[in-house]
Amino acid sequence: MSDLHHPQTRMTQQRSVILEELRKLDTHPTADELYQIVRLRLPRISLGTVYRNLVFLTESGQIMRLESAGNTNRFDANMQPHQHVRCVCCGAIADIFPPVMAPETDRIHVPGFARILQSRIEYDGLCEKCAAAKASEEAAAYYPNSA
Amino acid sequence: MSDLHHPQTRMTQQRSVILEELRKLDTHPTADELYQIVRLRLPRISLGTVYRNLVFLTESGQIMRLESAGNTNRFDANMQPHQHVRCVCCGAIADIFPPVMAPETDRIHVPGFARILQSRIEYDGLCEKCAAAKASEEAAAYYPNSA
DNA sequence: CTCCTTGCAAAATATTTGCAAGTAG
DNA sequence: CTACTTGCAAATATTTTGCAAGGAG
Numbered sequence: 368m369s370d371l372h373h374p375q376t377r378m379t380q381q382r383s384v385i386l387e388e389l390r391k392l393d394t395h396p397t398a399d400e401l402y403q404i405v406r407l408r409l410p411r412i413s414l415g416t417v418y419r420n421l422v423f424l425t426e427s428g429q430i431m432r433l434e435s436a437g438n439t440n441r442f443d444a445n446m447q448p449h450q451h452v453r454c455v456c457c458g459a460i461a462d463i464f465p466p467v468m469a470p471e472t473d474r475i476h477v478p479g480f481a482r483i484l485q486s487r488i489e490y491d492g493l494c495e496k497c498a499a500a501k502a503s504e505e506a507a508a509y510y511p512n513s514a
Numbered sequence: 515m516s517d518l519h520h521p522q523t524r525m526t527q528q529r530s531v532i533l534e535e536l537r538k539l540d541t542h543p544t545a546d547e548l549y550q551i552v553r554l555r556l557p558r559i560s561l562g563t564v565y566r567n568l569v570f571l572t573e574s575g576q577i578m579r580l581e582s583a584g585n586t587n588r589f590d591a592n593m594q595p596h597q598h599v600r601c602v603c604c605g606a607i608a609d610i611f612p613p614v615m616a617p618e619t620d621r622i623h624v625p626g627f628a629r630i631l632q633s634r635i636e637y638d639g640l641c642e643k644c645a646a647a648k649a650s651e652e653a654a655a656y657y658p659n660s661a
Numbered sequence: 662c663t664c665c666t667t668g669c670a671a672a673a674t675a676t677t678t679g680c681a682a683g684t685a686g
Numbered sequence: 687c688t689a690c691t692t693g694c695a696a697a698t699a700t701t702t703t704g705c706a707a708g709g710a711g
Contacts, residue, residue, distance in 0.1 A: 481645035498628035
């Protein structure tokens with residue numbers, strides 16, 4: 368009906384490499400992390416191009432933007448329904464398997480909202496790296512060796 | 515055990531007004547929105563102070579930071595367990611009642627994660643303002659009156 | 662050829678931080 | 687008095703955007 372407003376369709380080298388590299392990863396990279404990776408194959412690509420393509424790929428439903436990712440967006444090319452755990456300490460995101468059914472949205476009505484579109488379960492956790500860092504930090508506090 | 519590292523405890527006027535004003539709201543304001551409100555009572559307060567206090571209040575468990583709020587954090591002084599809907603268009607957040615039980619985290623194990631701390635259900639929706647804006651936009655496209 | 666897309670740089674947003682002065686306890 | 691806090695301004699961090707040149711269809 369309003370596809371008139373979706374003129375972007377050209378498959379450029381940049382766009383295809385960005386999508387290809389994102390699909391290889393299950394690390395839910397930030398725009399900048401993906402930029403660093405793509406740059407190995409396309410040294411002259413700019414960060415702005417990565418951002419513009421991530422917007423395009425998200426809006427055309429080819430990838431997902433994970434907004435619940437602290438102050439930096441992360442991206443996921445795995446379009447199968449699944450949940451994520453996010454490390455409260457470093458922001459790393461991992462997939463949860465097996466997937467859990469998303470809670471239903473049919474019966475929910477909220478004043479001020481015209482429609483409820485979808486639901487999502489999210490988990491907070493502590494990744495192993497941060498858990499280890501925290502443990503050695505606490506040990507240092509318990510056995511202080513300076514002043 | 516490590517309260518040694520939590521020296522911030524002074525109740526300043528700024529801190530108490532920030533908390534007080536946030537508690538009056540169920541609009542989940544951004545740091546800047548809250549700053550504008552607090553400024554009516556404390557005209558000389560700075561945005562940096564608001565940010566620093568929001569960090570402190572979050573870390574001391576008196577308020578919640580809603581990180582799933584697009585690219586701008588929002589804050590909530592309602593510490594009762596409850597869920598939120600977020601407008602995919604403008605980012606506005608509303609509370610959902612009645613609260614739904616959070617999915618259990620006990621049986622979840624994820625490679626690379628030491629602990630799963632908590633779970634949360636989130637909803638995406640379209641608020642009435644944005645729904646209205648979208649409707650009149652589509653009408654304009656359907657009945658174009660210019661070129 | 663057309664106009665979507667890119668690279669580059671500057672701008673816009675959002676959040677954090679250094680420092681000297683202020684103030685709660 | 688001590689040292690946590692603040693206001694101010696500058697610094698970071700993240701994302702968006704204007705523009706002329708490049709390239710896909």
